[in-house]
Amino acid sequence: MKVVYNWLKEFVAVSATPQELASRLALSGTNIGGIENGPHGAVIDAEVSSNRPDCLGHYGIAREVGAIYKLPLKHVSPKPPESAARAVDAVRVEIQAPELCGRFTARVIRGVKIQPSPKWLKDRLEASGVASISNIVDVSNYVMLELGHALHAFDYDKVRDHKIVVRNAKPGEKIRTLDGVERQFAPHKERQLAPDKDRQLDSSICMICDGDGSRAVGIGGIMGGTETEISFSTKNVLIECAWFEPIAIRRATRFLKLHTEASTRFGRDADPEMAELASRRCAELILQLAGGELLSGVVDIFPGKRAPKKIRVTRAEILRVMGADVPDKEIEAGLGALGFAPVRIDQNRGAAGSLLAAWECTQPSWRAEVEREIDLIEEIARIYGLDKFPPRLPAARQGAARLPQFESETRLRERLIGLGYLEILTIPHVAEERDALFRPEGVVPARLSNPLSEEASVLRSTGIVTMAAALEWNLNHGQRNARLFEIGRHYRLQGFESVEARVLTIGATGEAREKGLYDSAREYSFADLKGDLDAIGELTGGFNWKHDGAHWLSPARAAHLSIPENSRDALALGVAGQLSKRIADKLKLRQEIFLAELDLDLLYSSYYRVKQTRRYKPLPRFPAVERDFSLVFKDSGVTFRQIAGAIYHLNIPEIESIQAMDLYRGKNLPPGTFSLMIRVTLQSREGTLTESRIAEISAKLLEPLKYTWGAELRAS
Amino acid sequence: MYLTAMSSAENPTEKTLAELRVRTPESVTSLFAELREKANKEQRRIEKAEQFEQFRVKWVGRKSGILTQVTDNWLKPADAGLKRIVGQALNEFRNHLQSLVEQARQDLDARATQVADTRERVDLSLPGVIRPIGSHHLIRQVFQEIEDIFFSIGFSVVEGPEIETPYYNFEALNIPEFHPVRDDMDTFYIDLPKGAPVPLLLRTHTSPMQIRTMEKQKPPVRVIVPGKVYRRDNPDATHSFMFHQVEGLAVDTDITFCDFTGTIEYFVKQFFGPSVKTRFRPSYFPFTEPSVEFDASCSFCGGTGTAAAGGTCSKCKGAAWIELFGAGMVDPAVYGFVNYDAKKVSGFAFGIGIDRLAMLKYGIDDIQVFFQNDVRFLRQFP
Numbered sequence A: 001m002k003v004v005y006n007w008l009k010e011f012v013a014v015s016a017t018p019q020e021l022a023s024r025l026a027l028s029g030t031n032i033g034g035i036e037n038g039p040h041g042a043v044i045d046a047e048v049s050s051n052r053p054d055c056l057g058h059y060g061i062a063r064e065v066g067a068i069y070k071l072p073l074k075h076v077s078p079k080p081p082e083s084a085a086r087a088v089d090a091v092r093v094e095i096q097a098p099e100l101c102g103r104f105t106a107r108v109i110r111g112v113k114i115q116p117s118p119k120w121l122k123d124r125l126e127a128s129g130v131a132s133i134s135n136i137v138d139v140s141n142y143v144m145l146e147l148g149h150a151l152h153a154f155d156y157d158k159v160r161d162h163k164i165v166v167r168n169a170k171p172g173e174k175i176r177t178l179d180g181v182e183r184q185f186a187p188h189k190e191r192q193l194a195p196d197k198d199r200q201l202d203s204s205i206c207m208i209c210d211g212d213g214s215r216a217v218g219i220g221g222i223m224g225g226t227e228t229e230i231s232f233s234t235k236n237v238l239i240e241c242a243w244f245e246p247i248a249i250r251r252a253t254r255f256l257k258l259h260t261e262a263s264t265r266f267g268r269d270a271d272p273e274m275a276e277l278a279s280r281r282c283a284e285l286i287l288q289l290a291g292g293e294l295l296s297g298v299v300d301i302f303p304g305k306r307a308p309k310k311i312r313v314t315r316a317e318i319l320r321v322m323g324a325d326v327p328d329k330e331i332e333a334g335l336g337a338l339g340f341a342p343v344r345i346d347q348n349r350g351a352a353g354s355l356l357a358a359w360e361c362t363q364p365s366w367r368a369e370v371e372r373e374i375d376l377i378e379e380i381a382r383i384y385g386l387d388k389f390p391p392r393l394p395a396a397r398q399g400a401a402r403l404p405q406f407e408s409e410t411r412l413r414e415r416l417i418g419l420g421y422l423e424i425l426t427i428p429h430v431a432e433e434r435d436a437l438f439r440p441e442g443v444v445p446a447r448l449s450n451p452l453s454e455e456a457s458v459l460r461s462t463g464i465v466t467m468a469a470a471l472e473w474n475l476n477h478g479q480r481n482a483r484l485f486e487i488g489r490h491y492r493l494q495g496f497e498s499v500e501a502r503v504l505t506i507g508a509t510g511e512a513r514e515k516g517l518y519d520s521a522r523e524y525s526f527a528d529l530k531g532d533l534d535a536i537g538e539l540t541g542g543f544n545w546k547h548d549g550a551h552w553l554s555p556a557r558a559a560h561l562s563i564p565e566n567s568r569d570a571l572a573l574g575v576a577g578q579l580s581k582r583i584a585d586k587l588k589l590r591q592e593i594f595l596a597e598l599d600l601d602l603l604y605s606s607y608y609r610v611k612q613t614r615r616y617k618p619l620p621r622f623p624a625v626e627r628d629f630s631l632v633f634k635d636s637g638v639t640f641r642q643i644a645g646a647i648y649h650l651n652i653p654e655i656e657s658i659q660a661m662d663l664y665r666g667k668n669l670p671p672g673t674f675s676l677m678i679r680v681t682l683q684s685r686e687g688t689l690t691e692s693r694i695a696e697i698s699a700k701l702l703e704p705l706k707y708t709w710g711a712e713l714r715a716s
Numbered sequence B: 001m002y003l004t005a006m007s008s009a010e011n012p013t014e015k016t017l018a019e020l021r022v023r024t025p026e027s028v029t030s031l032f033a034e035l036r037e038k039a040n041k042e043q044r045r046i047e048k049a050e051q052f053e054q055f056r057v058k059w060v061g062r063k064s065g066i067l068t069q070v071t072d073n074w075l076k077p078a079d080a081g082l083k084r085i086v087g088q089a090l091n092e093f094r095n096h097l098q099s100l101v102e103q104a105r106q107d108l109d110a111r112a113t114q115v116a117d118t119r120e121r122v123d124l125s126l127p128g129v130i131r132p133i134g135s136h137h138l139i140r141q142v143f144q145e146i147e148d149i150f151f152s153i154g155f156s157v158v159e160g161p162e163i164e165t166p167y168y169n170f171e172a173l174n175i176p177e178f179h180p181v182r183d184d185m186d187t188f189y190i191d192l193p194k195g196a197p198v199p200l201l202l203r204t205h206t207s208p209m210q211i212r213t214m215e216k217q218k219p220p221v222r223v224i225v226p227g228k229v230y231r232r233d234n235p236d237a238t239h240s241f242m243f244h245q246v247e248g249l250a251v252d253t254d255i256t257f258c259d260f261t262g263t264i265e266y267f268v269k270q271f272f273g274p275s276v277k278t279r280f281r282p283s284y285f286p287f288t289e290p291s292v293e294f295d296a297s298c299s300f301c302g303g304t305g306t307a308a309a310g311g312t313c314s315k316c317k318g319a320a321w322i323e324l325f326g327a328g329m330v331d332p333a334v335y336g337f338v339n340y341d342a343k344k345v346s347g348f349a350f351g352i353g354i355d356r357l358a359m360l361k362y363g364i365d366d367i368q369v370f371f372q373n374d375v376r377f378l379r380q381f382p
Helices: A018-027 A058-069 A119-128 A135-147 A246-256 A261-266 A274-290 A315-322 A328-337 A373-384 A406-418 A432-438 A464-476 A526-540 A581-586 A600-613 A640-648 A691-709 B025-044 B049-060 B066-075 B080-120 B138-152 B180-184 B208-216 B257-272 B332-337 B354-362
Strands: A002-004 A031-038 A041-047 A092-095 A101-110 A152-155 A163-168 A174-176 A182-184 A206-210 A215-219 A237-244 A299-301 A310-314 A358-362 A444-447 A482-494 A497-509 A511-513 A544-547 A553-564 A570-579 A593-599 A625-634 A655-664 A673-682 B221-230 B242-252 B278-285 B288-297 B321-330 B346-353
Touching: A002 A058, A002 A119, A018 A031, A018 A041, A018 A058, A018 B278, A041 A119, A058 A135, A058 A328, A092 A101, A092 A299, A101 A163, A101 A274, A119 A135, A135 A152, A135 A261, A135 A274, A152 A215, A163 A237, A174 A215, A206 A246, A237 A246, A237 A274, A246 A261, A246 B180, A310 A315, A310 A373, A315 A373, A315 B257, A328 A358, A328 A373, A373 B278, A373 B288, A406 A482, A406 A526, A406 A600, A432 A444, A432 A464, A464 A482, A464 A497, A464 A593, A497 A526, A497 A570, A497 A600, A526 A553, A526 A570, A526 A593, A526 A600, A553 A593, A553 A600, A570 A600, A593 A600, A625 A691, A640 A655, A640 A673, A640 A691, A673 A691, B025 B049, B025 B066, B025 B080, B049 B066, B049 B080, B066 B080, B138 B221, B138 B242, B138 B257, B138 B354, B208 B221, B208 B242, B208 B332, B242 B257, B242 B321, B242 B354, B257 B278, B257 B288, B257 B321, B257 B346, B257 B354, B278 B321, B288 B346, B321 B332, B321 B354, B346 B354
Parallel strands: A092 A163
Antiparallel strands: A002 A041, A031 A041, A101 A237, A101 A299, A152 A237, A163 A206, A174 A182, A206 A215, A310 A358, A444 A482, A482 A497, A497 A593, A544 A553, A553 A570, A570 A593, A625 A673, A655 A673, B221 B242, B242 B346, B278 B288, B288 B321, B321 B346
């Protein structure tokens, strides 16, 4: 709403500069977008909130200014001269849809001269950002900007039978609106954006018709039609000033995707009492600018008349909600200026500042949204000034709790960051085809019914989709080394319900170590991924690794991870591995990509479970001894885990740990064999190990390896 | 070599005292003094390890060092009358030589260390071994900072679903269907199979957790809710259809508007610094009343509206204030949805847009950089 400063002054004798005024308006609830100083003086851009239709006109803004500066509002009371002929004899109005149209007033002016508007009117409209058309149309717009109520002028002679019928729209009905668009109401073909109700939008649109009601000449409260439009040959004018039901207007504008100055006002619950006044003001200006003769009286069909509501406000409630007092005279001045006509009704009427003070207020017709005591308190507070309520920090009466996963998630983040991973945050909206690449079998994704684009039409069913996209972004922007993680959610449907699961997603590509002064470069490999994940696994007592991950992983480097739950079962934790060549090619990712996704709820619960059982192990008092064994095995699928397991199975108490130190295949070895060097750490808790005991253990631990796999010690 | 090159005439220690015709204590003393002076002179000339070794052998070498010669030639054959005085002088001379040798050794060591230190000094402009460390996402850092501030004044942290029902996202927050504010919150809906009993949508704010929290818990309530929210806006430098909020809610039997503004002020001073000024402007939200928009004095121009280099401050556009977020006292209508007695309890709620706050604090001019995850961006905020 553009507020023209000089226009505003016609209703309130404000002396503040436009800047001061704008600032005070902002601090009393009228948001200010800015101030422009144009050829017609200062114009304040007021961003009126949707609950204040009364402020969509200069008169309403003037009322606010009056309340702020304690200045009287100059009332509008037009008294245009009327002829002897009566309006009721010239036009008939029938409201067939009172649930859509609560009031319809009609005035008729005969013998007008259509011509361009005078300069002052053009200037005001221009300052308000409205194009000038002709005196009659301009006056209707002027009155709307002045009083906040939309009007419509018909060419009286084009209205058939001089009769207006207000009714529901019919399916398939057509109308050409003033913007020149031919509109047809065929709602069943339209896509329903919000699938919350099976709406019969067609019938809730209000049509203004003429004659027998068969021809639509306007969409009520939204836009007029071309059939009865004012033209330069118009002689007689019918002024419509009505009131339309706000919810029906908002439904209609959304359905028609047609937002107008009129629909904005009626859609916010305009003042039904203003309709007659605005019509009279319009007639007054038309007589001034276009001449003619105003028929006496008004045709006023008003099925939606509201009884004024009484609302009470008490000092006790002001204190309970606001925490500080407002003086009686400030309460009464503020509410009075805004039109609430406060009256003291408590027993202590004479006592200023009484804690028992109570006022009864009358809801003005232009403030339908003020219905409750709290609404009045807001009015009192904003006019009094929110800065007059002293801030204080309330005492906490309870301990505060972090999120249940706060500690485990913090530990996890610390590790990941220490391991060199950068945290990312992604938008979960992805393309269907991308999601399908990574979606586990049997998973139903959460698709959007109204996406902005196909590229963002599905919520990711796994974090891998957006992780791959983040790596892709970096590769495409010349950043070939990236180690990333995301702690987020994936989204799936189960029947009619959504399932959001917390997941950790990891993605890495390029160099694990970049070339520097002291080190050579080394590419990130599966072993990096495994080592990093196992470092996370330390938080939960270790992960189990098994072959076969997900269909989008390279079969040679794909793993399922699980967490041992008890001696038998393991709970599925996630997948890890190298992106398959098929998908890497499809995404044009021209280097090796490593990905993993873990279920965080399981990880976190395991963290807390293991933490409960963690106990100190006394440090050994005697020195440990390391022995390396270089062993040659035949390629028979034997794994390190099996080899170490066989040694542990001997239950030799001194064996502290078994590590793999070197893995070799090739020259100096018979084909079909490989050599594995293991390092066994021996540690006794009873005493220093003797050479003979060490020799004894060394011989013993080789036995199962020789027996089971034919392993031989490699001559060094 | 040095010794052999010396003629015996120049070297008195090869002769006995008698041969040198030294008969008085005074002449013994002066003989030792000469020797001592000579040793001092030679010691001062030592510069290298070889010279030190020559000096040591010459003077204190066991076989033919001067000290040994003095013992053999001067002391042993000395007259009874002079023996005591020679012995005394010899002892003093021995101690002196030993300290000369020790001193020379220390000087040489110090010199060697100094040379090595100069030659091997590290180039401090070279980098050390770089172990790449990761980082928290900037949004995550801001979340954490905000959580910590509110946690410190008794707010618990809770989370909720991003896929919500219209009831929690709108209706229970006093936003019935076709309410005009729904036009400002263009909403994504989930495509559900036919026959779904309840439609699902992506929450447009974290406010649904106000309802979910109050449904579960009786007052006092003090929670904050960090999370992702979604609005169907076309993306540009200041809009993303996914962004982040921290919701706050405090409800109790004695919470007032003053408690509300005090809490918000405390937060802003903690977050932006103690010199930041705050103000509240009346506003409108269906689920709070009174509702406010909360502004902080622009921390870039110090609340003057003028940039340091002159001209209008680009951050607040000359307004001196920056609009931070919406908030207000919980509308009593909301309590009706969660079976709280609106006559007995009161409270406040706020919704802070995190992305915008991070952009303001760190001078980021495009919201999209948060979600592109370019490593060059991520590494800027370790």
